[in-house]
Amino acid sequence: xxxxxxxxxxxxxxxxxxxxxxxxxxxxxxxxxxxxxxxxxxxxxxxxxxxxxxxxxxxxxxxxxxxxxxxxxxxxxxxxxxxxxxxxxxxxxxxxxxxxxxxxxxxxxxxxxxxxxxxxxxxxxxxxxxxxxxxxxxxxxxxxxxxxxxxxxxxxxxxxxxxxxxxxxxxxxxxxxxxxxxxxxxxxxxxxxxxxxxxxxxxxxxxxxxxxxxxxx
Numbered sequence: 001x002x003x004x005x006x007x008x009x010x011x012x013x014x015x016x017x018x019x020x021x022x023x024x025x026x027x028x029x030x031x032x033x034x035x036x037x038x039x040x041x042x043x044x045x046x047x048x049x050x051x052x053x054x055x056x057x058x059x060x061x062x063x064x065x066x067x068x069x070x071x072x073x074x075x076x077x078x079x080x081x082x083x084x085x086x087x088x089x090x091x092x093x094x095x096x097x098x099x100x101x102x103x104x105x106x107x108x109x110x111x112x113x114x115x116x117x118x119x120x121x122x123x124x125x126x127x128x129x130x131x132x133x134x135x136x137x138x139x140x141x142x143x144x145x146x147x148x149x150x151x152x153x154x155x156x157x158x159x160x161x162x163x164x165x166x167x168x169x170x171x172x173x174x175x176x177x178x179x180x181x182x183x184x185x186x187x188x189x190x191x192x193x194x195x196x197x198x199x200x201x202x203x204x205x206x207x208x209x210x211x212x213x214x215x216x217x
Contacts, residue, residue, distance in 0.1 A: 007056035031201040034210035040057040082151030086163040097131040121149040141172030152171040158190040
């Protein structure tokens with residue numbers, strides 16, 4: 001589904017990615033691990049088209065993303081990619097339901113249909129009673145599950161997660177990790193997860209280890 005070919009990326013004099021290549025199959029749960037500064041988050045941002053590589057290509061279903069202009073890339077991101085960050089990044093002034101439907105509204109979907117699907121996702125997360133709550137009224141684990149629901153609302157082909165359980169306690173970590181695999185089993189969802197959590201990495205289908213901007217194994 002995704003083919004990454006010889007990506008490089010520099011920030012000033014610092015070479016962050018040094019010719020990274022890998023492939024991701026549909027329905028895989030992949031972890032990317034390695035020490036801080038290895039280039040894991042930069043790689044995730046490039047896959048998510050949040051930034052562009054200096055050289056190399058990213059192919060999605062055979063299409064070279066580097067050939068898309070900014071407007072097409074924004075549409076591509078909204079339709080095909082879901083994002084989950086370490087600190088959930090929910091908008092504090094909106095309820096759980098409102099946060100979940102934002103990507104759907106950006107995509108031009110009908111609000112009532114988006115709200116119905118968001119409620120279905122909340123039920124799946126066992127959070128339907130939190131639909132009207134704002135982030136400050138929920139726990140860290142609840143907010144992160146809301147963030148996962150938001151990532152799923154547009155039926156993305158791949159969910160990119162950057163240290164998704166890094167700010168959670170052990171119980172909430174375990175629940176979030178289980179949720180990823182439940183979603184893969186139920187929907188065939190593809191996940192690429194940057195993590196320092198070796199326990200999570202040990203459960204994924206494949207672990208990509210990065211060192212100094214390269215794929216070690």
